[in-house]
Amino acid sequence: MCAKEPAVRLRGISKSFGTVQANRDVSLDINRGEILALLGENGSGKTTLMNMLSGIYYPDSGSIEIDGEPANIGSPKDAFGYGIGMIHQHFKLVNVFSATENIVLGLKEDGPLDLAAAAARITEICDTYGFDVDPHQKVYDMSVSQKQTVEIVKLLYRGAEILILDEPTAVLTPQETDKLFAVLRNMRDDGKAIIIITHKLNEVKDISDRVVVLRRGEYVGEMLTAEASTQEMTNMMVGHQVTLNIDRPDPEMKYRMERIRVQNLTVKNREGITKLDDVSFSIFTGEILGIAGISGSGQKELLEAIAGLQPVESGSITYNVDDGVTEQLIGMDPLKIADMGVVLSFVPEDRLGMGLVGNMDLTDNMMLRSFRRGLTPFTDRKEPKHLAELVVDELKVETPGVQTAVRRLSGGNVQKVLVGREIAAAPTVLLSAYAVRGLDVNSSYLIYDLLNRQKGNGVAVVYVGEDLDVLLELCDRILVLCGGKVSGIVDGRTTTKHEVGLMMTKLGGGDAA
Numbered sequence: 001m002c003a004k005e006p007a008v009r010l011r012g013i014s015k016s017f018g019t020v021q022a023n024r025d026v027s028l029d030i031n032r033g034e035i036l037a038l039l040g041e042n043g044s045g046k047t048t049l050m051n052m053l054s055g056i057y058y059p060d061s062g063s064i065e066i067d068g069e070p071a072n073i074g075s076p077k078d079a080f081g082y083g084i085g086m087i088h089q090h091f092k093l094v095n096v097f098s099a100t101e102n103i104v105l106g107l108k109e110d111g112p113l114d115l116a117a118a119a120a121r122i123t124e125i126c127d128t129y130g131f132d133v134d135p136h137q138k139v140y141d142m143s144v145s146q147k148q149t150v151e152i153v154k155l156l157y158r159g160a161e162i163l164i165l166d167e168p169t170a171v172l173t174p175q176e177t178d179k180l181f182a183v184l185r186n187m188r189d190d191g192k193a194i195i196i197i198t199h200k201l202n203e204v205k206d207i208s209d210r211v212v213v214l215r216r217g218e219y220v221g222e223m224l225t226a227e228a229s230t231q232e233m234t235n236m237m238v239g240h241q242v243t244l245n246i247d248r249p250d251p252e253m254k255y256r257m258e259r260i261r262v263q264n265l266t267v268k269n270r271e272g273i274t275k276l277d278d279v280s281f282s283i284f285t286g287e288i289l290g291i292a293g294i295s296g297s298g299q300k301e302l303l304e305a306i307a308g309l310q311p312v313e314s315g316s317i318t319y320n321v322d323d324g325v326t327e328q329l330i331g332m333d334p335l336k337i338a339d340m341g342v343v344l345s346f347v348p349e350d351r352l353g354m355g356l357v358g359n360m361d362l363t364d365n366m367m368l369r370s371f372r373r374g375l376t377p378f379t380d381r382k383e384p385k386h387l388a389e390l391v392v393d394e395l396k397v398e399t400p401g402v403q404t405a406v407r408r409l410s411g412g413n414v415q416k417v418l419v420g421r422e423i424a425a426a427p428t429v430l431l432s433a434y435a436v437r438g439l440d441v442n443s444s445y446l447i448y449d450l451l452n453r454q455k456g457n458g459v460a461v462v463y464v465g466e467d468l469d470v471l472l473e474l475c476d477r478i479l480v481l482c483g484g485k486v487s488g489i490v491d492g493r494t495t496t497k498h499e500v501g502l503m504m505t506k507l508g509g510g511d512a513a
Helices: 045-053 076-081 099-104 114-127 143-156 174-189 201-207 230-238 299-304 334-337 351-355 362-367 382-392 411-424 441-456 468-474 497-504
Strands: 006-017 021-030 034-037 061-066 069-071 084-087 162-166 195-197 210-215 218-223 258-268 275-284 287-292 312-318 327-329 346-348 429-433 460-464 477-482 487-489
Touching: 006 045, 021 034, 021 045, 021 061, 021 195, 021 210, 034 174, 034 201, 034 230, 045 162, 045 195, 069 275, 076 084, 084 143, 084 218, 084 287, 099 114, 099 143, 114 143, 114 174, 143 162, 143 174, 174 195, 174 201, 174 497, 201 230, 210 230, 218 230, 218 334, 218 346, 230 441, 258 299, 275 287, 275 299, 275 312, 275 460, 275 487, 287 468, 287 497, 299 429, 299 460, 334 346, 351 411, 362 382, 362 411, 382 411, 411 429, 411 441, 429 441, 441 460, 441 468, 468 497, 477 497, 487 497
Parallel strands: 021 218, 034 195, 034 210, 084 162, 162 195, 287 460, 287 477, 346 429, 429 460
Antiparallel strands: 006 021, 006 061, 061 069, 210 218, 258 275, 258 312, 312 327, 477 487
C-alpha cells in the first residue's frame, strides 16, 4: 500500500505462552518516514509483537529483517544495536538523577564520562525535533510529559531510528498531546519509523499515516489513515459493526439529591506530602460525576478517602441517607461504612493489588463481597458461583471457566470481573478509577453502558478517566483536579476539551452547579 522504504519486515511471526497463542503468522512492513498505528482489542497481540521487535520476547517462529538484512533480536541490547527502541507506559527513570544522567545511564563511553558534552548533545537533539527538556532537571521535579520526553530523547541519543510508543498519550493533557504529536511529526519527517500502540481512535486519525489491525493474534488488514474512518477501524478490530456513540441521558430529577458532600478535605501520604488540599464538592444521585486531572493530581486519594481506605488529615465526608439522615464517613473503614447501611462500591486503580486476589478463582473473588454475611463457619459458594457465571456471560469475559485463577486473565478481562462484581452489589454510590484503562473499544463501550444503567437506577456514579473525549461525552459534570486542588467543576455538555486541559494545568478555571 505504501511506497516508502521499509525499515522493518516481519514475516510469519508467531509466539505462544503455554496454551495461549499471542501471535500467529503475523507479517507486516514498518516504513521509514511514517507513523504507523497498531490497533487491536485486548489480547490481540499488539504489545507482544512489539516486545519481540524490541527484544523483550523472542519469536517461536518467523523472521525479522532490518533494512533488508536478517536480524536476530534476542535482547533489548540487540534491538538497540539495530536502532530499535521502545517507550513503555511505565517509564524506566531514576528519580534522583537528572535528565542527562538518566539518558547516558548504562552507556559505555571512551574515557571518563563528560556530562557537559552529553548535555550539549541532548540540547542539540531537542533543538532538532522540538523537545523541551532541561538536561540538568531532576526527574522528581518533572511532569509526566517531561518524563516521557526524556524517555524519547534517551532513545534518540542512543541512535534509535525505529521508535515504538505504547499508549503514549494515556496520561497527557490535550495540550501536552499536541506537543508530543508535533515532535513525532518532526521525527517522521526526518526519516524515523514510528509505531504507536493506542486505543484512542481520534488520535490515530490525527497522528498516523497508516493503520495495521490485529485480531486474536493475527494480522487482519491495514489501511491508509487518510482514507479510513473511525468506524471502519473499529469494525476491523472487532470483526463486526460496533456502535460508537456514548449515551448520556439527562439525570432523572426524581432521583436528584445530594448523596455525598465533601468539605475542605485534606489528605497527606505517608511521607507527609499533601495529595488533596482543601477539596470541596458534592456528588448527586442519578448522575455521573467525572474526575479529570493529570496523573497524580489526587484522584486516587480522593476515591480512597471516600471509600474509607485513606486516612484523612482534615475535612468531612457526609453521606445523606434517603430519609434525610446523614452519616459521617471520616474515620470509618469499609466494614464500618457497610455496617451503617451505606452500600458503596469501589473499582480501584490497582486491580490485583486492591480489587481482586490474583491466585483466587472468579467464584472466590465474588465471595470476597459476601462471605461475612454467612451465619455459619462454612461459606456458601453457590450464589458467588452463579454471580461469577453471570458476570462472565454478560460482560463477555474470556476465561476457560469460573474456576480459573484471576491472574491468568488478561488485564481487560480482570477489569470486567472487578466492575461486574462491584455493580452486582447494587450500590448507592459507585466509585470507579480508570474503569476502562487497557480495555479495547468494544469492552469500553460495554462499561460505559453499565455506568449509564447505574445512573438510570439513581446511583451516584464517580468516574475517574484519562480520555477527555470520553469524559466530555459520558459525564454530566466534571470536577478538575490540579496538584491536589479543585481547579473547577464544569458542565460536561457545554465545556470543551481545551478548557478542561487548561484547568488541569492551572491555566483556566470553571464552575458549574
